[in-house]
Amino acid sequence: MKIVDELYHLLGTEAQLNEEELDMLTFAVLDVYNRKDLLRLVGEMTDEELHYFIRLYLVESLKGKFTNKKKGAASQLHLH
Numbered sequence: 001m002k003i004v005d006e007l008y009h010l011l012g013t014e015a016q017l018n019e020e021e022l023d024m025l026t027f028a029v030l031d032v033y034n035r036k037d038l039l040r041l042v043g044e045m046t047d048e049e050l051h052y053f054i055r056l057y058l059v060e061s062l063k064g065k066f067t068n069k070k071k072g073a074a075s076q077l078h079l080h
Helices: 001-012 020-030 037-041 047-079
Strands: none
Touching: 001 020
16 A cells, blocks of 8 residues: 555654554544545555455454453443
């Protein structure tokens, strides 16, 4: 994906970012894009990139739902 390549080039190949720093970077990047810009980026993806993008979204969304369900079940156990 072009934006990933551009960010990687901008940061340099020697950059060592932890997950928190990567989160902050991605939020900062997304903050400057509007919906139209983001859809254009998606439209420029290859089929392989699009499949990876959707797969990653599905996996992370499901992880979040299962985590929230477990937290909800644990808190219900403590309410009684």
